[in-house]
Amino acid sequence: MRIAQVVGSVTLNLNHASFERASLKVVMPLEPSVEHQNLVSDGEIIVAWDELGCGVGAMVAISEGTEAARPFRPDKKPIDAYVAALLDTIELDWQQIKIMNDHKILE
Secondary structure (H helix, E strand, C coil): EEEEEEEEECCCCCCCHCCCCCCEEEEEEEEEECCCCCEECCCCCCEECCCCCCCCCCEEEECCCCCHHHHCCCCCCCCEEEEEEEECCCCCCHHHHHHHHHHCCCC
């Protein structure tokens, strides 16, 4: 699971039948930057299925890959990312993140 910020939404003109009434959001995954002591994006953009009604600017947790389709089982959805949670606050221990970076645990 990764932390991401919602930066937009997707509107489909034609879609696969399993996307009926889908809400798709454009999200940017974020990573901790010890230098700035903030979460930053590397510019990657992902489209994620949203059932929580998140808006632009919201911080979310996304699941990706096979795990993203699990909430729909036994139905099959052709998705690769799913908004799993809306995040109210995020608290990071910057000292611990620096130690992990120094030991190459975070990459």
